[in-house]
Amino acid sequence: MSAPPRSAHALVTGGGRGIGRAIASALAQSGVTVTLLGRDRATLEAAVAAGAAHFAAVADVADQAAVSAAIAQAAARQPIDILVANAGIAESAPFTKSDAALFHRMMDVNFMGVVHTVQAALPSMKGRPYGRIVAVASTAGLKGYAYVSAYSAAKHAVIGLVRSLALELASSNVTVNAVCPGFTETDLVAGSIDNIMSKTGRSKEQAIAELASHNPQKRLIQPSEVADTVLWLCGEGAGAITGQAIAVAGGEV
Secondary structure (H helix, E strand, O other): OOOOOOOOEEEEEOOOOHHHHHHHHHHHHOOOEEEEEEOOHHHHHHHHHOOOOOEEEEOOOOOHHHHHHHHHHHHHHOOOOEEEEOOOOOOOEOHHHOOHHHHHHHHHHHHHHHHHHHHHHHHHHOOOOOEEEEEEOOHHHOOOOOOEHHHHHHHHHHHHHHHHHHHHOOOOOEEEEEEEEOOEOOHHHHHHHHHHHHHHOOOHHHHHHHHHOOOOOOOOEOHHHHHHHHHHHHOHHHOOOOOOEEEEOOOOO
16 A cells, blocks of 8 residues: 655544544654544544644634634645545434534534645645545435434535535545544443443443444454555555545444
8 A cells, every 4th residue: 555655744634532643643654644523622642642643723613714813823834735535423313403503513513624724735736746535424424324414414515515525626645535434432422432332321341232234244343444544545656546535434334
C-alpha cells in the first residue's frame, strides 16, 4: 500500500478519540504531520501527548467562523494536503419523536461540519500537487437503520456531497471519498449500547450482540480497520479513487 507523502500535513476533525484518533495515529505513524481539530482541548492535547498527532486546534465543526479560523491557523503553520472530516454525533429516537431540533443537531454536526471544514481547507488545497479529502460517513448513509432517521439522513447527505464534489474536482489533484464504517467499537457505540440496555433491559453482552448482528462477521468493527482504509485513500497510489463511499462493515453492505 502506498503511503501519503511524508511532507504532507493532515487535519483530522473529531480526532481526540475513537475512529478519529485511530486515523490521526495511522497518519502520524506514516510520517505525516497531523493536526487535530475538536471541541475538547484536554482530549486533543492528551492525544498529542500520546503521539497520535503533532498539533491541536479547538473549534466546534458546527461553527463555521471558528472552523475557518482554526484551519487558517493550522494552514499558516503548514499548508493542508489531507482533510479527514470525521467529527460526528449520534442520537436515536423513533421518527414520530424526532423533532426539528434533533434533525438540526444531526445535520449541523454530521453534514454542515463536513461542509464547513471542506470549504475552509479546499481553496489552498486545490493549488497544491496532491490533495485528499476523506469524510467519515456510516453504513447508515448507505442503507439506513430504524430509529436513527435524522442521523441516517445526515450521513446520506455527506455521501451525496462527496460524490458531487469529486466530480467538480476531478480535473484537479484532489480526490474526495467517504468511508462508511458499520457499528464500530468506540465511545459513540458505547452510548448506543447503554441506550439499548436502558430501554430494553438487555445485558451489555446482549446489546453488543444486537449491534454486531448487523455485520455478517458478527462482530464490531475496530477503529484501526477504518484508519487503515483512510490511510490507503490518502496514499499517492489512490489517485484514481474518487467519489467513492467505501463500506468498512464486514460485508453488511
